[in-house]
Amino acid sequence: MFNSSFTFPFLRKSAVIFGAIFMLNACDQKQNEPILPPNSPPEIAQTEPQETQAKRDLLIRGVYDDVVINPLMLQRESQTAFLRDILEGLVIYNPQGEIIPAVAESWQTEDNKNWVFILREEAKWSNGQAVTAQDFVKSWRQLALSNSPLKSYLLFLNLANAREVMTYQQPVEKLGVEALNERMLHIRLDKAVPYLPAMLAHPALLPQYFAEHEGFVTNGAYRILGQKDDLIHLAKNEFYRDNSAIFFNRVDYQKILPDQALGEIDLIENPSQPTLQTLHLPKLCSYYYEFNFKDPQLAKSAVRKALVSMISTRSLVQSEKPSMLASNQLLPQSMQPEAEGGWEPSVVEQLLQQSGISETAPLQLRLTFDQESFHSAMAQRLIQMWSQSDMIRIIAEPVSRQVLLEKRAAGDFQIIRSGWCADYNDPSAFLMNFYSAGPDNKSGYHNRELDQLLEKTLDTISAQNRTALYAQAARILQKDNVVLPIFQYTTPFYLAPSLSGVEPNNSGGVIYSKDLRRNETAKTSHR
Structure with missing residues (x-):
């Protein structure tokens, strides 16, 4: 049974x-x-x-x-x-x-x-x-x-x-x-x-x-x-x-x-069996790729910003099932803070050149992902988008699910397929993963300002003040391009x-x- x-x-x-x-x-x-x-x-x-x-x-x-x-x-x-x-x-x-x-x-x-x-x-x-x-x-x-x-x-x-x-x-x-x-x-x-x-x-x-x-x-x-x-x-x-x-x-x-x-x-x-009566409810789950901050090149903010700015998440998921909501943020939509400021254009070549990268000395990165068909197809689309620049070389590394988990735990990656689902409806379920001393922080990301904000959220303060601290923390992660967000999951229901x-x-x-x-x-x- x-x-x-x-x-x-x-x-x-x-x-x-x-x-x-x-x-x-x-x-x-x-x-x-x-x-x-x-x-x-x-x-x-x-x-x-x-x-x-x-x-x-x-x-x-x-x-x-x-x-x-x-x-x-x-x-x-x-x-x-x-x-x-x-x-x-x-x-x-x-x-x-x-x-x-x-x-x-x-x-x-x-x-x-x-x-x-x-x-x-x-x-x-x-x-x-x-x-x-x-x-x-x-x-x-x-x-x-x-x-x-x-x-x-x-x-x-x-x-x-x-x-x-x-x-x-x-x-x-x-x-x-x-x-x-x-x-x-x-x-x-x-x-x-x-x-x-x-x-x-x-x-x-x-x-x-x-x-x-x-x-x-x-x-x-x-x-x-x-x-x-x-x-x-x-x-x-x-x-x-x-x-x-x-x-x-x-x-x-x-x-x-x-x-x-x-x-x-x-x-x-x-x-x-999908029907016209299928409703997709947003799920507190995010699908993204993580950068390894211990890598000399990926530790540079300009490199991460260039890589993220080249990706159109909407194009990545448009051919997939409607159970995916394209997203450019780590947090699910219901947890995202209000945007501050306007859109900032990024010139990829300039960002890469700031880091000493050129066509003769290209950025070479290893992309680790599950070899299962869905993840593989998503990874190939990423590689195709990044390959539009002559300054970037991506090596695909498809592995089994178990090997993926082992590599992430050991920090043996440069860019790796990842994701997170919350067991409770609070931004801390996602944000705490990037606390410097957190057990799930495998990327090596360290930001003292973020740590202090997350520590303050544990104090006895009002819910309004805690929400404001969460918003500040989320904006830091967004500004630092800590991850490459792809989409938010949904759950389909026939009604x-x-x-x-x-x-x-x-x-x-x-x-x-x-x-x-x-x-x-x-x-x-x-x-």
């Missing part, structure tokens, strides 16, 4: 990052396997749905992968939508992709290291029991002691004693999460993290119900009714807060094959014409079933 071997196409991610753990486009073609894992409660596999509501009240989501009911069993990013429908954490995303309170109604901190989250009094499990702070403590402790690769996210959070607990040097009770009472959750961090709330929407941190019970107990907008063949039936959770505002009383998750007709399906993430509630600029790329509605005027065109 679960395929433990999976690849990491298109993106570079550190070991703790969500996107590096899951495939983006996995398609299981085994038609007769059950959707739920073998150890699911018997009630789930045998129960038939009881309600017979009108089709108008039923949302059908198509999936290519098996769903999971335990966050620790997650293997692919595509499996998270189902979990987000049945389980809810301290915070969630709104339709615009912004973090909003969920089980936690509020939070507070004085030093960005010690946080107290206040849980809603009305937060309930689907059996009517209260969701308590202890539920989160138990869930996070279970994650720390599990074999799931997602437990590394606790390190990413800088949760106190996470490493010691995960390596059994400290008892799990020392993990930096404790229940002060039923509704107050204390989170202790090893260092200041002002953007912690944005990080808590990660599916690894979803709570689980640990008391004895029958069936599967949820705390999200929907509860599990049962399974029949390749269908999982969900019904509205009567104990969920703001239950009356949820349009769809029932949600079906239907496992489908890549070439299967869409039929009655309302929503599919990463559809294998039935009768469906509404999806914001086209949703930067989180998360669509909860509870936020969707049926458009009556378009219903007949779909049904």
Whole structure:
């Protein structure tokens, strides 16, 4: 049922990052396997749905992968939508992709290291029991002691004693999460993290119900009714807060094959068959090439500026799928600061000549990239653009994905294909990669002004001041041409014409079933 071997196409991610753990486009073609894992409660596999509501009240989501009911069993990013429908954490995303309170109604901190989250009094499990702070403590402790690769996210959070607990040097009770009472959750961090709330929407941190019970107990907008063949039936959770505002009383998750007709399906993430109803939501992922600042030539600002100015990102991606947004900045569009000043023309020859480069003494560089067809095609276009100058010579170095990662880690490159995806909606997820002492700074870039700005963002300051510091940091990286940006990823979704509630600029790329509605005027065109 679960395929433990999976690849990491298109993106570079550190070991703790969500996107590096899951495939983006996995398609299981085994038609007769059950959707739920073998150890699911018997009630789930045998129960038939009881309600017979009108089709108008039923949302059908198509999936290519098996769903999971335990966050620790997650293997692919595509499996998270189902979990987000049945389980809810301290915070969630709104339709615009912004973090909003969920089980936690509020939070507070004085030093960005010690946080107290206040849980809603009305937060309930689907059996009517209260969701308590202890539920989160138990869930996070279970994650720390599990074999799931997602437990590394606790390190990413800088949760106190996470490493010691995960390596059994400290008892799990020392993990930096404790229940002060039923509704107050204390989170202790090893260092200041002002953007912690944005990080808590990660599916690894979803709570689980640990008391004895029958069936599967949820705390999200929907509860599990049962399974029949390749269908999982969900019904509205009567104990969920703001239950009356949820349009769809029932949600079906239907496992489908890549070439299967869409039929009655309302929503599919990463559809294998592009249609006119495909909407591309921006993803917090950037694709770029890195320069090695330890290289004598690339350490020169004029050389990097010349190389970047020769590239038309729009031309690079125009022949590719519409899931790529051409970009000339490191940050995704939703995080980019307002531009300062006007466009500055660059004369490539003059910039190169400033660095002692000429036709008789050309700039010779090695371009390292994945040998997979997409990356190879992109690299060849780059080489073609740079080769328009007689002062530049590019040597192509196609390598396997594993070799690419090894070369980057060792600093064995001049220009290398790279990329980054954020696990939380905050510019720090990208900017911190260029902090001089940061573990993911493999380019050798060092800028004391940038370091000081990033250090200031960790202070206890207003969100407005922090945003201003992020903007300054982003402009420094842009001015220094630290990377060669190419495009921002998007996630394609098939949406039935009768469906509404999806914001086209949703930067989180998360669509909860509870936020969707049926458009009556378009219903007949779909049904």
